[in-house]
Amino acid sequence: MSERRPFHRPQPRRWWAHKPYLAYTLRELSGVAVALYGAILLAGLICLWRGPAAYAIYLRMLRSDASLVVHLVLLAGMLWHVLTWFQILPKTMPKLIVRGRQVPPRKVTAIALLVAVVCSAALLVVAVAIGVRS
Amino acid sequence: MRTNVVRPAVSHHAAPKRSVAPVFWLLFGAGGMLSALFGPALIILTGFVLPNGWGLPASLADFSHVLGFVRHPIGKLVVLAVIALFFWHGAERLFLTLKDMRAGALPVLRLMTYGVAAVLTLLTIALLLAIGF
Numbered sequence: 001m002s003e004r005r006p007f008h009r010p011q012p013r014r015w016w017a018h019k020p021y022l023a024y025t026l027r028e029l030s031g032v033a034v035a036l037y038g039a040i041l042l043a044g045l046i047c048l049w050r051g052p053a054a055y056a057i058y059l060r061m062l063r064s065d066a067s068l069v070v071h072l073v074l075l076a077g078m079l080w081h082v083l084t085w086f087q088i089l090p091k092t093m094p095k096l097i098v099r100g101r102q103v104p105p106r107k108v109t110a111i112a113l114l115v116a117v118v119c120s121a122a123l124l125v126v127a128v129a130i131g132v133r134s
Numbered sequence: 135m136r137t138n139v140v141r142p143a144v145s146h147h148a149a150p151k152r153s154v155a156p157v158f159w160l161l162f163g164a165g166g167m168l169s170a171l172f173g174p175a176l177i178i179l180t181g182f183v184l185p186n187g188w189g190l191p192a193s194l195a196d197f198s199h200v201l202g203f204v205r206h207p208i209g210k211l212v213v214l215a216v217i218a219l220f221f222w223h224g225a226e227r228l229f230l231t232l233k234d235m236r237a238g239a240l241p242v243l244r245l246m247t248y249g250v251a252a253v254l255t256l257l258t259i260a261l262l263l264a265i266g267f
Contacts, residue, residue: 016231016234016235025231028227028228028230028231029227029231030227031166031223031224031226031227031228032224032227032228033224034165034166034169034173034220034223034224035220035221035223035224035225035228035251036224037173037176037177037220038216038217038218038220038221038224038254039221039254040180040181041180041213041216041217041220042217042254042257042258042261044180044200045204045213045217045258045261045262045265046261048197048200048201048204048265049261049264049265052197055197055200056197059185059195062180062181062185063185063186067181067185068181068182071177071181071182074177074181075174075177075178075181078169078173078174078177079174081166081169081170081173082169082170082173082174085166085167085170086170115171116170116171119171119172119175120171120172120173120174120175121175123172123175123176123179124175124178124179124183127175127179127183127190128189128190130194131189131190131191131194134191134193134194
């Protein structure tokens with residue numbers, strides 16, 4: 001009876017659906033929302049390649065209620081991605097030191113979120129400007 | 135007295151074994167940053183504003199306008215960057231999550247995530263070239 005019997009800490013099969021890990025699971029799944037949005041754009045590219053008739057069907061589908069709901073869900077996932085992405089940022093980038101002091105992680109997150117808001121707002125403003133000119 | 139000669143574990147002729155993980159990590163990071171900075175505005179534009187003509191002339195979503203954008207070299211680059219990097223970002227996150235969930239054999243999981251992202255990236259490039267300049 002000298003066989004090695006290491007201790008395995010019991011772990012529930014669906015550990016990822018339970019509390020300390022649920023935040024991690026939701027954060028990782030926001031990446032799936034990002035990819036699904038890419039798939040919607042790719043579908044549009046396929047319709048564009050097939051010609052005006054296929055593209056008209058694509059546009060009609062984008063105007064449907066189902067598409068609105070899907071895009072609202074994807075937008076929620078995307079916003080969750082933005083928030084969590086910049087919450088991780090201070091952990092993934094080198095320590096930011098200004099005048100001999102480390103910039104606190106919360107401040108890095110806040111500044112990065114502000115930059116993200118400016119970038120998204122700028123893109124919308126450019127789109128509206130193009131729309132007004134044409 | 136014997137002197138021990140310290141030899142490198144790997145000879146100079148054989149290249150050390152390198153991991154491909156940094157490549158996936160780079161694509162994941164690029165897609166994550168691009169979507170974090172511009173993703174919300176992109177969804178609002180292509181999901182709500184453009185197709186419905188809310189706040190913009192509806193003609194901007196016309197076949198000819200969108201075709202003109204995709205035929206432009208910069209437009210092509212934007213479309214490729216957004217679609218491909220978003221796929222690679224999702225693939226990396228899904229792969230690591232499924233791996234942690236022990237959802238299946240690693241080669242199968244890799245095929246389901248990185249494999250799909252690679253095929254869809256090639257499809258995007260092919261479509262952009264087929265649409266022409």
